[in-house]
Amino acid sequence: MRKRRSGGRPTIADVAKRAGVSSITVSRALRDPERVSPQLRQQIEEAVRELEYVPDQHARALASARTDVIGVIIPSFTNNVFADVLRGIYDGLAQTPYQVQLGNSRYSPIEEERLLATFLSQRPAALIVAGIDQTERGRALLAAAGCPVVQVMDLGDDPVDMMVGFSHKASGHAVTSHLLEAGYRRIGFLGARMDPRTQRRLEGYRAALAEAGLYDPARITTTPASSSVSLGRDLLRDLLARMPDTDAVFCNNDDLALGALFECQRALLAVPASMGIAGFNDLEMMAAACPSLTSVRTPRYEIGSRAVQMARAAIAGRRPAERVVDTGFALQIRESTKRPETVRPQPMGVLYNNA
Amino acid sequence: MRKRRSGGRPTIADVAKRAGVSSITVSRALRDPERVSPQLRQQIEEAVRELEYVPDQHARALASARTDVIGVIIPSFTNNVFADVLRGIYDGLAQTPYQVQLGNSRYSPIEEERLLATFLSQRPAALIVAGIDQTERGRALLAAAGCPVVQVMDLGDDPVDMMVGFSHKASGHAVTSHLLEAGYRRIGFLGARMDPRTQRRLEGYRAALAEAGLYDPARITTTPASSSVSLGRDLLRDLLARMPDTDAVFCNNDDLALGALFECQRALLAVPASMGIAGFNDLEMMAAACPSLTSVRTPRYEIGSRAVQMARAAIAGRRPAERVVDTGFALQIRESTKRPETVRPQPMGVLYNNA
DNA sequence: TTTGGCCATGATAGCGCTGACATGGCACCG
DNA sequence: CGGTGCCATGTCAGCGCTATCATGGCCAAA
Incomplete structure (x- = not known):
């Protein structure tokens, strides 16, 4: 006979024998305690404890065609933005039987x-x-997944299933409008990697400037390289070399904004007087910088935990009424965009929704 | 009869029928192609392609008592340090059947x-x-794991199985020695969270200063709170309030160092002339800061990929001869610790091993 | 009392795959 | 020409769990 595979670990049958019941009753007691009488339940729990029984995930998955795995696909590990989303997801799943399977696209x-x-x-x-920018086949796979699907960090009107995020275009528009209101007129854009969400922020920037009649494509400086602080310095240097009269920049993320600040310090360019700087995501460092840096706070942790919440509801058969959740974003106005001549009382956290 | 669980997905039996062989032959052709004749192998591959057959992981795991899952436990998602290790791990596992199961302790x-x-x-x-600071029971679990175990990011002489990392104490000693050589004399320590690795860096700091007869515990400023740029500012402010003559700080990580720099900027304290700053890990931003910040480059990505390499070798039965790998670290000397009176030609990347 | 229905529990048969052993064909040997 | 050993392939029996249906006891309604 084949030796036991579990390496000596007890199986459900061992628990059953010890508790004096059949193994199916043990199975039920563990997954659906209501269906087992209190007395047996207690005996079983005791046997489980005594034997230190841990169910075999694979056997369960094979027999029931269900798993407790929640797949998560993010585009980057290094980007702190997704680290926060992940924390939200893992925290939302703590103390549940669910496990995360993480992929990096x-x-x-x-x-x-x-x-x-x-x-x-x-x-x-x-x-x-x-994101919402899957390939055609990717979308088809998701649509046929046979399980709840939550797209996060972006917003669109055509969810595969559910969606939690905010409008990147609206947020780009909001920051740019803020720079205009602050009195800046020759506003540049620094962008790295230029993934779809970045593109939409750029669209918002473009729209806001076009509305004000101040749009100049020559002030857009982008690179397909992935974002970094050094890159922020390089991009700002490039921009200023080409368009020296630029008086503010909207950086498509906070790393670039920090790099832009360092470049200004090196070039002895006063921030915010001669150069306004706004970032995106509002990482913790933005408030600590000197001068502190304006950014757009994105509710990353909340998006993660909300996504988990929706997914779990859907797994339980209670699909939320709202399939698309707009978490909004919040403009965090700080020193880096307070032009001396335009300093005036402003709410420090302006909330926007996808208006 | 029970309906097929796989939701209509083809099973190995379907492939076998189509290829005109038995299912065990299909199993072998997929896992161990050498053992199947080229002709059958080709037929099977064709059938697999036509049916879009994907093996069921759970069935395989149940039948063979083996999985292709590599468990990874890191202490933080938000800390970029571990993001880099993760990238190394995932990259090392790309194009292999292995999957990562990630946990956050x-x-x-x-x-x-x-x-x-x-x-x-x-x-x-x-x-x-x-890390190497598991609980007693944790160590026991690992020792009895029945699978290769790699402890990463630290070094010790008692590996559970294998180990890849560097000496935190030696690196703390190296940075502090550098500050001394640069001419700083009243060197403080800023530390957050104070996990065991941080503690060992502090030990290195303490030893270096003690050797120089300059150790003063009052210059150690720590907090159990987790690290952030703002915290770096706060800690430096605290330190300077207590010990205003402090002329340099070794920050136990780069976030704190950046915060310290911002605090100096705010307080109009010249870096490096009046205050030297050194960080730890050498995140990308350190080189971009203004002034650029000295730090200790830790080979995080390499540690991740090396760990995977060792794990895979061990899985394949070829346990590496060296169970403990010291990756070393590299001091990156930059503007923030170049005191004007001591500026002299120095190699820009001094390599240390666990001397 | 009978009957029907419900509830708690059990017996049985797989889920899709692989380990162990069996089989049959073929090359090579004396 | 029988024997030997090896190789490719097959048969069979589970891995540990759960879906499904069966069973028997109990209670309420008739």
């Missing part, structure tokens, strides 16, 4: 598609994916 | 122990854990 839709296929082959209980 | 040994137990119940192929 590296901002590549092809890679994302591959991950999707891999993950789906494991019949996850739910799937959380960053 | 939140710097809590208790939580780590819990995660360990959970992970082990899934019989992972290998385990990669950050």
Whole structure:
């Protein structure tokens, strides 16, 4: 006979024998205690404790065709933005039987598609994916996933299933409008990697400036390279070399904004007097910088935990009424965009929704 | 009869029928192609492609008592340090059948122990854990894991199995020595969270100053709160309030160092002339800051990929001869510790090993 | 009392895959 | 030409769990 595979670990049958019941009763007592009489339940719990029984996930998955795995696909590990979303997800899943299977698409839709296929082959209980810009086949895979799907960090009117995020275009518009109100007129854009969400922020920037009649494409400085503080310095230097009269920049994320600040310090360019700087995401460092840096606070942790909440509700058969949740964003106005001549009382956290 | 669980997905039996062989042959062709004749192999591959067959992980795991899951436990998602390790791990695992199961211990040994137990119940192929400071029971679990275990990011002489990292004490000693050589004499220490690795860096700091006869415990400023840029500002402010003559600080990580720099800017304290600043980890921003910030470059990505390499070798039965790998670290000397009177030609990247 | 229905529990049969062993064909040997 | 050993392939029996249906006891309604 084949030796036991579990390496000596007790199986449900061992628990059953010890508790003097059949194994199916143990199974029920563990998954659906209501269906077992209190007395047996107690005996079983005792046996479980004594034997230190831990159910075998794989056997369970095979027998029931269900798993407790929630697949999560994000485009980057290094980007703190997603670290916060992840924290929200893991915290939302603590003390539950669910486990996270994490994939990194590296901002590549092809890679994302591959991950999707891999993950789906494991019949996850739910799937959380960053962004709404899947490939056609990726979307098809998601649509046929047979499990709840939550797209996060962006907003669109065509969710595969559910969606939690905010409008990047609206947020780009809001920051740019703020710079205009602060009195800046020759506002540049610094962008790295230029993934779809960045593109939409750029669109918002463009729209706001166009409305004001101040749009000049020459002030847009982008690179496909991935974002970093040094890159922020390089991009600002480039921009100023080409358009020396630029008086403010909207940086598509906080790393770039920090780099821009350092470049200004090096070039002895006064911030905010001669150069306004606004970032995106409002990482913790923005408030600590000197001068403190204006940014757009994005509710990353909340998006993660909200996504988990929606996914769990859907798994339980209670699909939320609102399939698309707009978390909004908040403009955090700080020193880096307070032009001396325009300093005036302003609420420090202006809340926007997808108006 | 029970309906097929796989939701219509083809099983190995379907592939076998289509290829005109038995299912065990399909199984072999997929896992161990050498053992199947080229002709059958080709037929099988064709059938797999036509049916879009994807093996069921759970069935495989149940039948073979093995999985392709590598468990990874890190103490933080938000800390970029571990993001880099993770990238190394994921990159090392790309194009392999292995999957990562990721856990966040939140710097809590208790939580780590819990995660360990959970992970082990899934019989992972290998385990990669950050640090060497497991609880007693955690160590026991690891020792009895029955799979390769790699402890990363630290060094010790008592590996559970394998180990890749560097000496935190030696690196703390190296930075402090550098500050002394640069001419600083009243050197403070800023530390947050004070996890065991931080403690060892502090030990290195203490030893270096004690050797120089300049150790003063009053210059150590720590907090159990977790690290952030703002905290760096606060800690430096505290230190200067208590010990205004402090002329340099070794910050236990780069966030704190950046915060310290901002605080100096705010207080109009010249860096490096009146205050030297050194950080730890050498995140990308350190080189971009103004002035650029001295730090200790830690080979985080390499540690991740090396750990994966060792784990895979061990899984394959080729346990590396060197169970403990010291990756070393590199002092990155930059503007923030170049005191005007002591500026002299120095190699820009001094390599240290666990001397 | 009978009957029907419900509830708690059990017996059975797989889920999709792989380990162990069996089989049959073929090359090579004396 | 029988024997030997090896190789490719197959048969069979589970891995540990749960879906499904069966069973038997109990209570309420008739």
